[in-house]
Amino acid sequence: MRMGGRLAAAMEVLADIDGRQRPAAEALRDWGAAHRFAGGGDRAAIGNIVYDALRRRRSAAWLFDADSPRALAFGAVLLEWEETADGVNALLSDDRFAPPPLSDDELQAVRQRLAEEMPEDARADCPDWCAPLLKAAFGEDWAAEAAALARRPPLDLRANLLKGGRDAVLADLAATGAQATAIAPHGIRIAPIEGSGRHPNVQTGEAFAEGRFEVQDEGSQIVSELAGVQPGMQVLDYCAGAGGKSLALSAAMRNQGQIFAHDALKPRLAPIVERIKRAGSRNIQVAAGPDDLTPLEGRMDVVLVDAPCTGSGTWRRRPDTKWRLTRQQLDARLAEQAQILDMAAAYVKPGGLLAYVTCSVFQEENDGQAKAFTERNPAFAPEDHAALWKHHFPSHEDRARIGMGVSLSPARTGTDGFYFCALRRT
Incomplete structure (x- = not known):
C-alpha cells in the first residue's frame, strides 16, 4: 500500500x-x-x-x-x-x-x-474537562506538560540483575540503537519511532527468552527503586497485575526475602507465573485470595500499592483512553484508591512503609489521595521525598516534581507520568 x-x-x-x-x-x-x-x-x-x-x-x-x-x-x-x-x-x-x-x-x-x-487548548491535546486538572498539577507549564503526553513514546526495557547487567543487554540489542536510560540505573531505551516505522520486536530474541530483560517504562522502574526494598525484606505487592514491579523488586532484593504478589482481580495475575520463571525470580509467591493475605497482617516491611487509576500518565501510549475518560470514572477511581489504601495499610508492620503509586498526573489521585489517607490514618506519615529522591538519583535533583510525594512526567523526566509517595507507619 x-x-x-x-x-x-x-x-x-x-x-x-x-x-x-x-x-x-x-x-x-x-x-x-x-x-x-x-x-x-x-x-x-x-x-x-x-x-x-x-x-x-x-x-x-x-x-x-x-x-x-x-x-x-x-x-x-x-x-x-x-x-x-x-x-x-x-x-x-x-x-x-x-x-x-x-x-x-x-x-x-x-x-x-x-x-x-x-492556542494552549489545542497544543495541550486533551479534553476540555481535564485542562483544570492539568493546570492544578503543573501550573503555568500545564500546556507543555500535556503536549509531552501527546508525543510518541519510546520503548523502555529493564535489565534483569538476576541474569546479568545492563551492558550485556545493550550489547545484545546494539542493532536496535538501544541506549542506557537517563535516570533508571538498569533501564534501556529504544527511541520513539519516526514516520511509518515500528519498534523492533525485542521479545522474539534470545535475550528476552532467557529473561535478561523485561519491557517496563523507565518511570515504572524509578518508582520501584524509590520503594527502597532490600534483600531479606518481607514485601507485599498489593495490586501486582501482570507482575512487572514484583519482578523489579525481586531483582533489587537479589532473590532474598519474600515478595507476595496479590491482585483483587485474579485474571490480571495470569501472566505472572511464566514471567517469574523466565526471570529466575525465586522469592515471589502468588497470593491470589484473601486467605493468602491473612497471615501477612502487620508483618510487611514494604507494601506496594500500584493503585488503579485514570492512567492519564500513559496517554502517549494509550491516547484513545483520554478521549473516553470521564469525570465519573475519575471519581470512581478516587473512591477505589481510598478503599485500597485503607485495606493495604493493615499489612504494614510498625516502622514499615506503605508505597503508594499511580500512573496518573492528576493531583486528586496523587498528593490529594495521599494527604486524605494520612488524615484518616494518623499512624502513617510521609517520608522526606526531596531527600529520598536525592538519595536514589543524586545526579537528577531537578528532574522530578516534589510535593507530598514524587511526580514524574514526559516533559520533566522523559518517562510516562508516575506518582510515588512513601508513607511510614510510625
Whole structure:
C-alpha cells in the first residue's frame, strides 16, 4: 500500500473508533483481519497514523477547523510526519485507493493556521474537562506538560540483575540503537519511532527468552527503586497485575526475602507465573485470595500499592483512553484508591512503609489521595521525598516534581507520568 491507501485505511479505523467508542487496538486488529492483503509495514503505518491522530486530536482539529476522521488523519501526518500540505497531496497522486487530496480551501486554511501560534487548548491535546486538572498539577507549564503526553513514546526495557547487567543487554540489542536510560540505573531505551516505522520486536530474541530483560517504562522502574526494598525484606505487592514491579523488586532484593504478589482481580495475575520463571525470580509467591493475605497482617516491611487509576500518565501510549475518560470514572477511581489504601495499610508492620503509586498526573489521585489517607490514618506519615529522591538519583535533583510525594512526567523526566509517595507507619 502507498500513503494514499494507508491514509484512507486510517480514516476508516478512526471512524470505527468514534462510531463505536471502542479501543484503538481492537479497531486496528479488526481492520487487519478484514484486510489480510495489508502487510506488516502497512499495518504499522496505518497504526501510526491512527495513534498520532488520537494523540494530536485537538491540534489536528485546530488545523482544519474540523474533528472528522479525514481532518485528524491528515492533521496527524502534517504534525507528526514532517510532511507539508503540498507534499501530502503529491503522495496521493495516481493512487486509486487514496482519499480525495486536500482541496484549495483546506490548503489555504492549513497554511494560515501553520503561520499562527497554536492556542494552549489545542497544543495541550486533551479534553476540555481535564485542562483544570492539568493546570492544578503543573501550573503555568500545564500546556507543555500535556503536549509531552501527546508525543510518541519510546520503548523502555529493564535489565534483569538476576541474569546479568545492563551492558550485556545493550550489547545484545546494539542493532536496535538501544541506549542506557537517563535516570533508571538498569533501564534501556529504544527511541520513539519516526514516520511509518515500528519498534523492533525485542521479545522474539534470545535475550528476552532467557529473561535478561523485561519491557517496563523507565518511570515504572524509578518508582520501584524509590520503594527502597532490600534483600531479606518481607514485601507485599498489593495490586501486582501482570507482575512487572514484583519482578523489579525481586531483582533489587537479589532473590532474598519474600515478595507476595496479590491482585483483587485474579485474571490480571495470569501472566505472572511464566514471567517469574523466565526471570529466575525465586522469592515471589502468588497470593491470589484473601486467605493468602491473612497471615501477612502487620508483618510487611514494604507494601506496594500500584493503585488503579485514570492512567492519564500513559496517554502517549494509550491516547484513545483520554478521549473516553470521564469525570465519573475519575471519581470512581478516587473512591477505589481510598478503599485500597485503607485495606493495604493493615499489612504494614510498625516502622514499615506503605508505597503508594499511580500512573496518573492528576493531583486528586496523587498528593490529594495521599494527604486524605494520612488524615484518616494518623499512624502513617510521609517520608522526606526531596531527600529520598536525592538519595536514589543524586545526579537528577531537578528532574522530578516534589510535593507530598514524587511526580514524574514526559516533559520533566522523559518517562510516562508516575506518582510515588512513601508513607511510614510510625
